[in-house]
Amino acid sequence: xxELPEVETYRRFIAEVAVGQTIAAVQINDxxxxxVAEDELRAGLLGRTVTGTSRLGKNCFLELDNGRLLVxxxxxxxxxxxxxxxxxxxxxTRVAWQLEPSxxxxxxxxxxxxxxxxxxxxxxxxxxAKKLGPDALIITAAELHQKLxxxxxxxxxxxxxxxxxxxxxxxxxxxxxxxxxxHPERPGSSLTEAETTVLHAAIQLVxxxxxxxxxxxxxxxxxxxxxxxxxxxxxxxxxxxxAHKFCPRHPKTVIDxxxxxxxxxxxxxxxxxxxxxx
DNA sequence: ACCCATGTTCTTTG
DNA sequence: TCAAAGAACATGGG
Numbered sequence: 001x002x003e004l005p006e007v008e009t010y011r012r013f014i015a016e017v018a019v020g021q022t023i024a025a026v027q028i029n030d031x032x033x034x035x036v037a038e039d040e041l042r043a044g045l046l047g048r049t050v051t052g053t054s055r056l057g058k059n060c061f062l063e064l065d066n067g068r069l070l071v072x073x074x075x076x077x078x079x080x081x082x083x084x085x086x087x088x089x090x091x092x093t094r095v096a097w098q099l100e101p102s103x104x105x106x107x108x109x110x111x112x113x114x115x116x117x118x119x120x121x122x123x124x125x126x127x128x129a130k131k132l133g134p135d136a137l138i139i140t141a142a143e144l145h146q147k148l149x150x151x152x153x154x155x156x157x158x159x160x161x162x163x164x165x166x167x168x169x170x171x172x173x174x175x176x177x178x179x180x181x182x183h184p185e186r187p188g189s190s191l192t193e194a195e196t197t198v199l200h201a202a203i204q205l206v207x208x209x210x211x212x213x214x215x216x217x218x219x220x221x222x223x224x225x226x227x228x229x230x231x232x233x234x235x236x237x238x239x240x241x242x243a244h245k246f247c248p249r250h251p252k253t254v255i256d257x258x259x260x261x262x263x264x265x266x267x268x269x270x271x272x273x274x275x276x277x278x
Numbered sequence: 279a280c281c282c283a284t285g286t287t288c289t290t291t292g
Numbered sequence: 293t294c295a296a297a298g299a300a301c302a303t304g305g306g
Contacts, residue, residue, distance in 0.1 A: 032302085075301095075302095076302095077302095077303080077304085092303095092304095111302085111303060111304060112301090112302050112303050112304075113301085113302055113303075114301070114302070114303095151294095151295095152294085152295075153294090153295065153296085157296090261296080261297080262297075262298070262299095
């Protein structure tokens with residue numbers, strides 16, 4: 001579930017497994033996830049040592065000893081894992097890097113193959129090429145207000161726009177808007193500075209909470225809307241799911257589900273009153 | 279068997 | 293240029 005908190009969790013895992021290690025082999029099981037030619041990837045990585053890691057939005061960077069970067073984007077279903085023996089490679093491992101001296105393999109795992117792997121000269125170059133805005137943990141309230149204020153578009157798709165700020169995905173935006181008590185279809189330009197300040201604080205709250213729990217949503221506070229989403233196996237169609245579908249603040253109010261910009265959207269009609277046109 | 283899905287990007291239409 | 297809607301991508305899981 002790779003939004004910013006998941007990717008940050010992956011980054012920390014990669015830092016433990018790979019920093020200080022040298023890439024001794026590149027195993028490509030499915031070139032579909034490569035956004036760079038296979039031989040170019042090998043040439044760029046073989047013999048290189050990983051000196052550090054970083055992250056911008058949903059993108060994870062492995063910093064190499066020649067100053068270049070291995071960039072991982074996890075699409076909808078991507079993740080990382082590690083294994084020692086080739087026979088133990090996780091299912092859906094698309095690419096793996098053999099590390100020395102540990103002997104571990106770092107695996108890029110992605111069932112649906114929307115993820116992408118590429119090389120970049122620098123984080124700045126990559127950010128510019130992909131037109132990524134400031135990371136959602138870095139952007140200031142003032143900057144956010146300035147960017148939202150000149151757009152008529154609904155605030156939900158605006159927050160999902162990686163060019164405005166990078167790292168927010170579908171469930172986080174719903175959670176953020178719920179915490180900020182804002183309706184997803186409020187036009188960006190209709191938000192007051194005070195509301196944007198609340199929104200900014202909600203972004204910080206949701207992201208830091210999610211990272212603290214290593215993006216395991218089951219452990220999130222009961223005050224979070226996420227428990228009303230239908231991800232839970234148990235929540236699919238079964239009667240027992242009812243308990244998950246009410247607003248954390250209004251135990252009698254059922255959470256509404258509908259689509260905004262083609263994405264499933266969850267709101268509390270009481271906490272998040274309808275769009276106010278400016 | 280059918281429907282849904284955490285993301286990105288392109289196309290179409292106005 | 294901007295905005296909105298839809299499709300496409302690839303595939304597993306409920």
